[in-house]
Amino acid sequence: MAASLSRPCFISLHLPYRQGWAQHLANTFRFQPVAVRETPRVRQLALRQESAIFLVNERLAPASTSSCDFLYDIDPQPTLGTASNVCFEVDDVPGLCRRLQSQGCSLLVPPTELSDDGGSVTYGVVSSVVGNISHTLLDRSSYRGPFLPGFQPIQGAPSATGDGIKITHFDHITYVCPRGGARAALDWYQRCFGFHRFLLNPQERPAEGYVLGEQGMGMLLLALQSAQETPAHGCKLVFAESLSQNGANQVDTFLEQHGGAGIQHVGLCTTDIVSTTRALQQQGVRFFTPPAAYYSQGGKAEEIRGVGQDPHMLAELGILLDTKVPGDKDQSGTDATESPSQEYLMQIFTHPIFSEETFFLELIDRRGAPGFGEGNIRALWKAVQVYMDQQQ
Numbered sequence: 001m002a003a004s005l006s007r008p009c010f011i012s013l014h015l016p017y018r019q020g021w022a023q024h025l026a027n028t029f030r031f032q033p034v035a036v037r038e039t040p041r042v043r044q045l046a047l048r049q050e051s052a053i054f055l056v057n058e059r060l061a062p063a064s065t066s067s068c069d070f071l072y073d074i075d076p077q078p079t080l081g082t083a084s085n086v087c088f089e090v091d092d093v094p095g096l097c098r099r100l101q102s103q104g105c106s107l108l109v110p111p112t113e114l115s116d117d118g119g120s121v122t123y124g125v126v127s128s129v130v131g132n133i134s135h136t137l138l139d140r141s142s143y144r145g146p147f148l149p150g151f152q153p154i155q156g157a158p159s160a161t162g163d164g165i166k167i168t169h170f171d172h173i174t175y176v177c178p179r180g181g182a183r184a185a186l187d188w189y190q191r192c193f194g195f196h197r198f199l200l201n202p203q204e205r206p207a208e209g210y211v212l213g214e215q216g217m218g219m220l221l222l223a224l225q226s227a228q229e230t231p232a233h234g235c236k237l238v239f240a241e242s243l244s245q246n247g248a249n250q251v252d253t254f255l256e257q258h259g260g261a262g263i264q265h266v267g268l269c270t271t272d273i274v275s276t277t278r279a280l281q282q283q284g285v286r287f288f289t290p291p292a293a294y295y296s297q298g299g300k301a302e303e304i305r306g307v308g309q310d311p312h313m314l315a316e317l318g319i320l321l322d323t324k325v326p327g328d329k330d331q332s333g334t335d336a337t338e339s340p341s342q343e344y345l346m347q348i349f350t351h352p353i354f355s356e357e358t359f360f361l362e363l364i365d366r367r368g369a370p371g372f373g374e375g376n377i378r379a380l381w382k383a384v385q386v387y388m389d390q391q392q
Ligand SMILES: O=C(O)C(=O)Cc1ccc(O)cc1
Pocket: 172, 174, 221, 238, 240, 250, 251, 267, 362, 372, 376, 377, 380
């Protein structure tokens, strides 16, 4: 029997020695520091906005070869910043770890119990088949503390409320897979974790995946959602693979600069992308913006006005809007293009947040649309292409 995982509890970021980033997440993205664990060698800081939690792992001393210093995670020994662990809450950690091992998965941390005044948790860590990614499997059903045993709560940190930043949860996590590797990754997550297939777009054929293959693009996308979530409210996993023959592109560049497959971006769900983007821009966060022509060509302004948004406002901030995305009903096979609706989504993507062109964040505002817009993905691809060409 496959496991039943729910929405991620936290996503873990690792920074090499002397590269602080936690402060940036707190100061600019207004993630609230909620708990910290510090040893002579490492600092682990949990930062939260509603149900989105990042665990930022920093080294305070050069890497040692001794046992792992990081709790609830392994040490990926990064030479550069990387998002390498996704923690899922599960009911039965020992049972799931046994099942995963019998399916050939490698168990990096065996089931371990930790407790403090708030109660106890059980966790284990398994290795994913994709790049440097691992998964912490956590049962915190008997725990009442603010984060996890082993961490000190941080009281009275400023909250994001009032800043205009409204992030509610992780919407999706996008992996970059090696060429030829996306299907195997999808199969592994289905088989081991019980995720269900999620069709990204009405044009997607399940056997092939969603291929974006014209206009200078070459990318295969496949997606899953966890069994417990509805399409509109879950955290999806998206697997991206480059099919491009046209030189440098964002997927191949990730593989090269990250040193292999891994997490390329995390989609942060916002209930107000306009106020959140504006507030983040004021804090100095830089975003990929499409060329001005995006908002004027091919009826885009009408499409934007048609759903009650303001094309000038979106253009000023660089926000992408797509109405051609499937609704819930379309997961059963109906073609969304046959049933026009007011469902749409808006997205914007930050520049890479570490010094390499690797990991970035996305804001996504879903107005009833659980899928992904082809127009937005193409616009992002082009915007990144222009940026990469300028960097060379
Ligand atoms: O649109 C999204 O958020 C996706 O996750 C799809 C995607 C995947 C990889 C890319 O390099 C760009 C877009």
